[in-house]
Amino acid sequence: MIRSLIAQARRAQLNRRALLAGAGASASALALAACSTGGAKGKPTPAADTSDSDKTLNWANWAAYIDEDDNGDYPTLVQFTEETGIDVNYDVAVDDNNTYYGKVKDQLALGQDIGADTVCLTDWMVGRWIRFGYTQELDHANIPNLANLTPALQDPDFDPGRKFSVPWQGGFAGICWNTEAIPGGLASVEDLWNSELKGRVGVLSEMRDTMGLIMLQNGVDIAGDWGDAEYSAAIDILREQVENGQVRNIKGNSYLEDLKSEDTLAAICWSGDITVLNAEAGDKWQFAIPTAGGTLWNDNFLVPVGSPRKTNAETLINYYYEPEVAAEVAAWVNYITPVVGAKEAAAAIDPALAENQLIFPDEDTLSQAHIFRTLTGAEEQKYQAEFQSILLGA
C-alpha cells in the first residue's frame, strides 16, 4: 500500500516537473525532463504469496468460456472447490483484449492487485504482459499436469518453455458462410471477394486473424519470417475490398449479429462461434479453414504481477490440465483444448464430439492452421496503425 503511494507520489512529481518544463518550453529543460522520466521506469515487483492462509481465487475470463449448467453454476469449478477447498470467484470480466488491458494497465504498472489472480488472454496480449513484466513466473512443480500440454504449444515465441503462461483454450479463424444463401460454399479467402457477395461480407477487427488469413492467401508463412512488404501487400487487398464496398463491416464479437440478421452472408470468423450460432439460430452456417490455411490462436492463463494468490492459481491450472476435466470444458465451449488425452476422455462422454475437427483437431487439420508470429513493439504500432486506418476510413 505504502509502496504504491510512494510510486504514485513519484509520478506526481514528474507531472509537476514536466508541467514546468512545458511552461518554460526551454529545450534544455525538456531534455532534462525526458532523461529523468526515462530513467525512473522499472518493472513492477511481484506481490508476496499468501495462498497458504488465503483459500480464495479470482479468475477473470471471457463470456461463455467455461462449462455452465442450467442454474448458472460451473460444474468443473464446483468440483475444484470440493477437491481443494479453494473458493473460486469466476468473473466474466474480459470482453476484449484491448479494453481489458486499458482497464488494468495503470495498476499493473504500479504492481498493484487488479482484482484477478489469473486471467485468460490471447497470445499476443500475453506476449505484451510478459515483455512489460506484468506477470509472475509460474512454479511448474505446482503444475505437474503440465506434462499433458500438447507439444505444439510448449514453446511459443512469446514465452519459451511456458514460464509465464499456460494455454486455456484455442481456436481457428477461418471463413464461414450462410448455407441457404451460398449453397455452393466457399473454399478460400479469395471467394469472399466474389462480386456476387458485394456488400455482404464481414471481416474481423482482430488484426492478426483478418490480416493473417489474407497473408496466407497471398502465400505468406505467417508464423515465419515476413516483413513490411508482405504486410503491405495484404493491407492493400483489404483496403481495396473495404473501399469498393465488398466488405460490409469490420467487427469484433458482434459480427455474429450481422450473420444472424443476414447483413453479412459470409465472413472471416472464429470456429467455436459458428457451432454456438448454429445451435442458437438454426443450423444454417458452415465454417471452414480456407484452402490456403487459417490462423490458430490460444487464450492463456497468466498470473498478474500484483496477485497474492499465485499458488492457488497454479493449483487451478493443474486441475484444468486433467484430461477428464479438460474434456468436460471442451464439450461445452466448443474450442480447442490444449490437453493431451482430453480427446480420449471426450470419446467416453460422446464419441461424435471426439471426432469434431474444430474441437479435437487431428494432425491433418492442425497442419492447415498457423500461428501469427509475435510482433515487436515497433511492428505492432506500425501494423496496427495501418490496419486501424482502414477500420476508421478516410
Added chain:
Amino acid sequence: MAFAAFATAEAQAEAPKRRSRIALFLLLPGILYLILFFLTPLISLLLTSLQAPAEFGDIGVYDYAFNWQNYVDVVQQYLPHIARSFGYALAATVFALLFSYPLAYFIGVKARRWPLLQSLMLVLVIAPFFISFLLRTLAWKQLLSDESFIITSLKALSLMAPDAHFTGTPFAVIFGLTYNFIPFMTLPLYTTLERLDTRYLEAGSDLYAGPFAVFRKITIPLSMPGIVAGTLLTFIPAAGDYVNASRDFLGGPDTQMMGNVIEANFLVLLNYPAAAALSIILMAAILVLVGIYVKRSGTEDLL
C-alpha cells in the same frame, strides 16, 4: 438555506458577511468535487496530449514532454473525421429540431385544453429513456438490417436500389443520432412553448399578419431560449458520440466520428497522446462553436 435564515434573524448587521462565509462553506464540497473530478483529469489530459514516445520504449510507453506536434499530427491525419463529427452533429441537430418543434408546439400549445393528453404525450417522449439507449440503438440496427421487413419493403416498392443497404451508411448514423437526441430537443422546447402567451399570436393576427409572419415574428423569437437550449443539448453530445457511428452499431468503416478515432487510438493503438490531443481539440472546438452560436443568437443569459 436554513442556516442563512437563522443567521439573519440573530444579527442583522453582520448578515451579508456571514452569509457569504456560509455560502462558501456550502460550496466547498462542490468546489472540491470539481477540482478532483474535473480539473485534475483535465490537466492530466492536457499533459498526456503533449507526451512524446519514450526512446527505445515499447508500444504504449510515453514520456512527459512538450510535444505540441501531436496536435498538428492528429489534425492532419484525422481532419475528415473531425469534419464528419461536426457535420453529422449539425445534421442531426437540424433534423431533431424539425421533428421536435411541431411535436413540442402541439404538446405545449395545442394540447393545453386537454391536460391529460398533454401529460400522456410528455410521458411518451420521455418513455424511451427507461430503456438503455445502447439497446434501443441495437434494436434499430436489427429493424434496419438488409433482410428486415422495413428494408425489404422499401426495395419491393423500388424506393431503394436492390443492392443498397441502410446500416453502415452515413444516413443510418445521422438517423441514430437524431433519434437518440430528440427527447433532449423536445423537452426544452416544450418548457418554453408551454409558457407562450397565445394573446400575442392573436394580437399579431389582429394586426393583419399571416400565420407564417406570426410564427416567424412572434412564436420563434419567444421560443428562442428553448431552441438554443435544445440545439446545444443535442449538438454537444452528438458531436462527441461514438456509439451510433461505431461499427458495432449503426456505422461502418466510412462513418467513423471523432469519438471512434479517440477510442481506437486509446484502446487499440495505445497512442494516448493522440487520443488526448483529439479530446482536447473536440472540447475546444465545441466550446468555440457554442460560444459563437450563443453570441449570435443573442441569448447569453442562458450560459
